[in-house]
Amino acid sequence: MSRMSQIDEIKNKLDIVSYIQQYAPLKRAGRTYKACCPFHSEKTPSFVVNPDKQTWRCFGACNEGGDIFSFAQKYHHWSFAEALEELSKLAGVELRQQSPIERQKEEHKQRLRGLMSAAAEYYHNQLLNGSPVSNEVLRYAKEKRGFTDETIARYQIGYAPKGWQHLHTELTNIGYTDAELRETGLISENDAGKIYDRFRHRLVIPIRDEKGRVIAFGARALDPDDQPKYLNSPQTTLFDKSHTLFGLDMAKSTISQSGVAVIVEGYMDAIQAHQAGFLNVVAQMGTALTEHQVKLLTPKYAKKIILALDSDQAGQSATRKSIDVAREVLLSDYTGRMSVDIRVLQIPDAKDPDDLIREAPDVWAELVANAMTAVQFVINTETAHLPTGVDIRQVPVFEREELAKRILPIISATENQAIRQDNLQHLATRLYIDYVQLLKWAENLRDEAIQRKTIRVLPPAPKKSNVPEGDDPPPLDVSALTPPPMSDDEMRVPIPPSDTDGTGKSEWDWQPIVLHKPEPLTPERELEANCLRMLFQAPQMYYQINRKLRSLANFDEILLKNQFAELTDDDFLANEYRALMRLFLDGLAQQEQDLHDYLEANVVPILQKTLHQLMTEDVIDRMKRKLKNRFVADLELVMQTEDHQETEQDMLRHTMWSALRLRRFRLLQELQEYKMMLTDISDDAHLLQEVRIRIRYLAKAVGAIDKGIREATQT
Ligand SMILES: [Zn+2]
Structure with a gap:
């Protein structure tokens, strides 16, 4: 069986109507089925499924359509590979076998995930087992951390008991080996070769991946003398903190619906936010945002990212770094413009989100709604130490120019032209620099960004036997392909007459094209x-x-x-x-x-x-x-x-x-x-x-x- 026909076979075995029926209540309407669109909110159904062609289409805000694969991908936020895996199971079509090495790797990971899940369960039970120590820790979790019973259950919050080998004994008893335990970072070994639990007498928070599988733990000290205050799992086969956003498994559907993701610094902040009903919050796992974390959120779920890092000095410089990372990652289109709106939320009085959300959830909601743009934040922080108004002229010109050049990249990455010019004007005034000069620099920067982007994706040149080595190929002449702007006349094409008799028929006729042909x-x-x-x-x-x-x-x-x-x-x-x-x-x-x-x-x-x-x-x-x-x-x-x-x-x-x-x-x-x-x-x-x-x-x-x-x- 060829590769192509496996995909076609899956489509043949599944019916798009009954598949979509599970997620949107379809009603028959003529030859097709209709429902309210599962991808945008609406009152009149404009989502249509066509059983003959096995396609779907939203006539409303989405203006999108496709087949069962694209529906499954869009609905579940799956990659094609994930959709292929799930739909093939559903259709009972067996995909090509993995190679023995791939299978072995996957089975190994599977086993480690089982181990982590057993550990989470163990810690959780330790918190709830009713012993005097557990009760004390439970009281701490509720009173000092402000967690409700529901939150404790939902996040499977747990307790790692005092002592050196509780977890080790528990997990080896159910069949896991020392090597496996070591690989997940749950146990350590001292110089004398003695094995001991990594987390002891700590409140334990399971860290999950996007799919909700436990991949690591964060643990907070309960004894004030214990250092560090927060101890996390080390990097392991399952866990890379730079690739992880805490709470994404819980937050992804809300983020996807609203398009807005709020990023906080720690998992305690995220849990607190979720508990207060702010379900679009995730926590980064280090000091500044990473490229992978940005990509976990966009373009899959978020169109707007709000950075709500701590308001102390470290938090502010992490914010600045995070903006730069996001900007680099999101320079996605060829003009170098940022298609995702990055904002910064600053909490007054040097509070953490955790404290603020507990004390004044309304204020948090207001801060999220009014978060400043990344550009505003950068201008404010970069110029905070300088005199204001005309006094800025005391600062030497070259220093002001240098500062301007540092701020410009973030300004020119703004997608909206009016806002971009506004920001430039603002910067020109703040630094007392000529606006036209700034504009020129900004344009140069953008050209460079486009150039960089283009160069980066160039693959090794295909071998050409007739080109002598060392000769550069001629540069592409783009101008030869860019047509002059069209006149309105040229744009005029036949337009179907809109019918007035309500039959939907018109003289306009289209050549039928056959879709999803099975022949390769x-x-x-x-x-x-x-x-x-x-x-x-x-x-x-x-x-x-x-x-x-x-x-x-x-x-x-x-x-x-x-x-x-x-x-x-x-x-x-x-x-x-x-x-x-x-x-x-x-x-x-x-x-x-x-x-x-x-x-x-x-x-x-x-x-x-x-x-x-x-x-x-x-x-x-x-x-x-x-x-x-x-x-x-x-x-x-x-x-x-x-x-x-x-x-x-x-x-x-x-x-x-x-x-x-x-x-x-x-x-x-x-x-x-x-x-x-x-x-x-x-x-x-x-x-x-x-x-x-x-x-x-x-x-x-x-x-x-x-x-x-x-x-x-x-x-
Ligand atoms: Zn729609």
Whole structure:
């Protein structure tokens, strides 16, 4: 059985209606099913499931749709690999066996997780066993820490008893070995080789991963003489504190619903916040936020991150560091702008969130709502020691300029242009520096950021036998591909007449396209493979495709946001290519590994071979062979140069052409889905109106795409 058909087999065995039924109560409406959208809040149902095509679509705020995989991924916040695993179980389709080493590793981890879970249970029971010591500790937990019974149960808070070997004895009795206990950091060994429990006479808080599995413990001293006050598990096979956000398992659904995540310093703060009903709070596990922690939150759950670190000196400098980390991580789009709103919450009177939430939860809510922007915070802290008003001129010019340059990167990372200019103006006034000068520096900085971003994703150049070694390839001429702004006339494309008789019928007719074809080598599938092949081999083109899409939107805000948004996995219909595109995007977003290393390290096993082929096969050769009989007219133009030891420009034109074709397929697919819906929703005037507007936009977009395709096939 081939790799592709395993994914198709899963889809064939599962029914999207009964699957979605579990999460949203579907009601039959004509040939389709309707429900209130499970992804946004609404009163009239605009979420439609189509049993014939096994697809879903939200006509409301989400304006998104897909198949059972995309629904499962979106609903459960799963990666493609996770969705594949879960849905294959549900469908009873066995995926390729793991290699013996992979299986061994996974089984080992599984066993360590079992150990941690047994330890959590042991500690929890020790707190509740009614002994005089336990009762005293329980009283401390309730009175001094302010934990309710419910919180103690929910977080499985526990007590590590006095003495050296309680936990060790307990866990070896149920079959865990010393080596396993040592690996989880629960026991230590002294110089004489004697084994002892790491946590003794401490209040113990289990630390869980995103899925709620215990991976470590935090432990607070109960005796004031015991040092340190807080002792955590060391780094282990299961636990890396820089990759962990405490409370995420509890907070993720609230964060996802509101789009807002609040980050506090310690787990005590987070538990206190949750207990008071602020369920969007997580705790970082060290002094400053890390790249991995930012990525646990965004883009998966949060659009806005509020840093609520302690207000002491250390907390403030951690805040500054965290802002820089977030800024670096989030410089995701090609203009270097930050798509996530970073804010800073400052607690007055040098209090910790823990204390404040207990004393005045209302004040906390107000502080969260009014948190200042990261830019405000940076300007305030960087200039706090300087004289104000015109007295700032006492500070030498070069010092003020240097300060400005330190602050500028964070200003230019702000997405909103008006806010950016506002901030620049504010900084110019504060430092008494010429605004135009500041603007110029800011622009230079942004260019550099884009440059850095582009360079970072460049893979090792593919080998070209005819290029003498040491010769640099010619630089890409982007201007050759960027069309001049279009006039309104050029944008005008046929628009479906909106019908007035309420039948939903119109003269506008679309070419039907067949989706989810099982045969592996449809032209659409081949086109998808081609586009990926080129992106994998020259990833910097991804940014150029997006720039092209933006230019085709011609400043229309709605087109920009929807039909001409960045190329994503949604542009790919075949599940395996969708998954690989997602992986590619994740690879671009991370900064730690070379893109190709990242792809190889993170690909799901059943797609390894496909990935490898896409990364190594000759782009043009394949395209020529496989596309010969299709899109002949386009192809001839694209393949102008017979000698295809092509320049990078040719390759860029190819990529652009493939990507625009893909987007065209996607838009046509949506058009067709909407058209089908028209008859089913004819009783709902509001939805009908909405769908007609969407159809008009889609038609407009297809026209613009066609123009782009023509341009990409001309030199
Ligand atoms: Zn929706």
